[in-house]
Every structure is written in C-alpha cells, then in structure tokens.
Amino acid sequence: MTFKSHMRAALDEARAAAGRGEVPVGAVVVDAEGQIVARAGNRTRELSDPTAHAEILALRAACAAKGSERLVGHDLYVTLEPCAMCASAIAAARIARLYYAASDPKSGGVAQGARVFTHPQCHHVPDVYDGIAAREGETLLKAFFQDRRRDTDL
Amino acid sequence: MTFKSHMRAALDEARAAAGRGEVPVGAVVVDAEGQIVARAGNRTRELSDPTAHAEILALRAACAAKGSERLVGHDLYVTLEPCAMCASAIAAARIARLYYAASDPKSGGVAQGARVFTHPQCHHVPDVYDGIAAREGETLLKAFFQDRRRDTDL
Numbered sequence: 001m002t003f004k005s006h007m008r009a010a011l012d013e014a015r016a017a018a019g020r021g022e023v024p025v026g027a028v029v030v031d032a033e034g035q036i037v038a039r040a041g042n043r044t045r046e047l048s049d050p051t052a053h054a055e056i057l058a059l060r061a062a063c064a065a066k067g068s069e070r071l072v073g074h075d076l077y078v079t080l081e082p083c084a085m086c087a088s089a090i091a092a093a094r095i096a097r098l099y100y101a102a103s104d105p106k107s108g109g110v111a112q113g114a115r116v117f118t119h120p121q122c123h124h125v126p127d128v129y130d131g132i133a134a135r136e137g138e139t140l141l142k143a144f145f146q147d148r149r150r151d152t153d154l
Numbered sequence: 155m156t157f158k159s160h161m162r163a164a165l166d167e168a169r170a171a172a173g174r175g176e177v178p179v180g181a182v183v184v185d186a187e188g189q190i191v192a193r194a195g196n197r198t199r200e201l202s203d204p205t206a207h208a209e210i211l212a213l214r215a216a217c218a219a220k221g222s223e224r225l226v227g228h229d230l231y232v233t234l235e236p237c238a239m240c241a242s243a244i245a246a247a248r249i250a251r252l253y254y255a256a257s258d259p260k261s262g263g264v265a266q267g268a269r270v271f272t273h274p275q276c277h278h279v280p281d282v283y284d285g286i287a288a289r290e291g292e293t294l295l296k297a298f299f300q301d302r303r304r305d306t307d308l
Contacts, residue, residue: 045223047218048221050243050246051243051246060205068202069203069204084239084241084242084270084276085238085239085246086239087238088238107277109238109275113274114242114269119268121238121262122238
C-alpha cells in the first residue's frame with residue numbers, strides 16, 4: 001500500500017458520502033505498518049451532527065479501536081484540506097502525517113484562515129503533504145455542488 | 155434562569171469531570187427560551203476520544219435532541235475558553251452567543267492562537283462574552299493540575 005492507494009481509499013469514502021447526499025469528503029487513518037485502521041465519509045446530515053466531518057469520524061473510530069486518545073505514529077489521509085475544527089482534532093490526536101487532496105479556500109484551516117498548526121496553542125504539528133490527487137478531490141466536490149444547484153433550479 | 159445560573163450549571167459539569175479524573179471543563183447549551191437543553195463535561199479519557207471536549211459533547215447532544223446540525227438561537231456556556239476545535243464546532247452549529255469563564259493562554263482558540271472567529275473561512279461568528287465566573291473556572295483547573303502534580307511527586 002502506498003500513499004496513493006490510501007488516498008484512493010479516502011476518495012472512495014468521499015464518493016460514498018456523495019451517494020448519501022452528504023458533502024463528498026472522505027478520510028482514512030493509517031497505522032505505522034501502513035494498514036488502514038479507520039475510514040469514514042462526511043455524515044453531518046445523517047447524524048444531525050455538525051462535528052461529523054470525515055476526519056473527526058475516522059479519528060474517533062481509530063481512537064476507539066485503539067482504546068487511546070492518541071494515535072502516535074498514525075497518518076491521516078483526507079480528500080479536502082481540513083477545517084479549523086478537524087485540524088485541531090488532528091493535532092489533539094497526535095497524527096504524525098497529514099495528507100490532503102484539494103485545498104479549501106472557503107473553509108480550510110491548515111494553509112489558510114485559522115492556520116491552526118502555526119500557533120503556540122497547538123501542541124502537536126503533523127507533517128503536512130498537500131495536493132495529492134487534488135483534482136479528483138476537487139472534481140467530486142464540484143460535481144456535487146453543481147448537481148445541488150441544478151436540483152434547486154428545477 | 156440568568157446567565158450566571160447557566161454558568162453555574164457549566165461549573166457543576168466541570169466539577170463532575172474532575173471527579174471522573176478528567177480535565178475539569180463543563181459546558182451547557184441553552185435554547186432561545188433560556189432552558190438548558192444539553193450539558194456535558196470533558197470525557198476524553200473515559201471515551202478514548204480526543205474530540206470529547208465538554209463543548210463538543212454538549213453541542214452533539216443538543217443537535218441530536220433537536221434533529222438538526224444547527225442550533226440557531228441557542229447559546230453555549232463553557233467554563234474555559236474554547237480551543238480551535240471547539241470554536242470551529244461552535245461556528246458550525248450556528249451558536250448565537252458564547253459565554254466563557256476562564257481564558258486559556260495555553261490552548262485557547264478564540265481570543266488567542268488560531269482566533270477561529272476572525273477569519274473569512276469561519277462562516278458564522280457568535281457574540282462572545284468572556285470572563286463570567288472566570289475565577290471559579292480557573293480555580294477548578296488549577297486545583298486539578300496541582301493534585302495531579304502532587305500525585306506524580308509521590
């Protein structure tokens with residue numbers, strides 16, 4: 001398994017989210033051996049939970065499986081730049097490496113906006129790798145919102 | 155019920171969290187009629203969940219009860235300045251007013267650090283009232299960490 005196949009798994013989760021009528025974002029958590037230990041897509045609507053972003057659900061599932069608040073040595077792959085909430089959760093979980101696909105000028109909190117990892121109040125900073133499969137991540141989102149606009153126009 | 159009694163309820167949740175060996179932070183969500191609709195204390199250790207801060211648990215419970223991702227017209231009371239994760243979740247839930255007690259130079263994300271509400275990537279900004287019962291909120295935290303240090307020294 002390479003980082004590309006891990007991002008493909010995250011993209012699969014994003015597509016599944018779109019199929020459920022959720023904003024198509026997907027995430028996977030990978031352990032130090034390169035095994036996917038948790039995967040999730042966005043479920044904010046289904047769960048009536050504004051915190052149910054793909055990253056948060058994947059982190060919570062991985063932590064629950066491990067019985068620990070911390071995922072030392074684990075990586076997170078996500079199809080969209082995390083928002084400030086998810087970036088801060090990624091720091092709290094002590095994720096070693098963050099890989100993300102599309103950047104998010106509208107809501108991102110890593111490379112723009114709150115830039116969560118750049119402040120002394122952030123107690124752990126992962127290595128960040130952006131732009132992996134960025135076009136696929138972005139295409140999924142654009143198609144989803146175009147479809148929604150078309151539905152609204154009918 | 156006044157804002158002081160709501161903060162007292164949040165302080166009660168913080169004390170209960172300390173009793174469970176959790177960092178003593180408590181939060182309550184109050185609806186437009188002034189009724190407490192959700193209350194929670196920090197449970198990150200118990201749940202092995204780095205996102206299980208008092209604010210996140212209270213927001214999730216209030217949203218689940220309402221069957222909605224958004225808590226328009228609702229207020230959140232919390233005994234400590236929210237971190238970037240919680241501030242961002244508060245914005246996502248469309249909380250109208252945020253009242254907090256102690257400020258948090260170490261991990262805060264509202265008045266310092268990420269200053270989540272100050273960026274265009276934050277799509278909703280609550281009215282923020284700080285310093286309510288700040289001493290009580292701070293005293294609980296200081297006592298908790300003093301006890302922990304004492305235990306470590308033994």
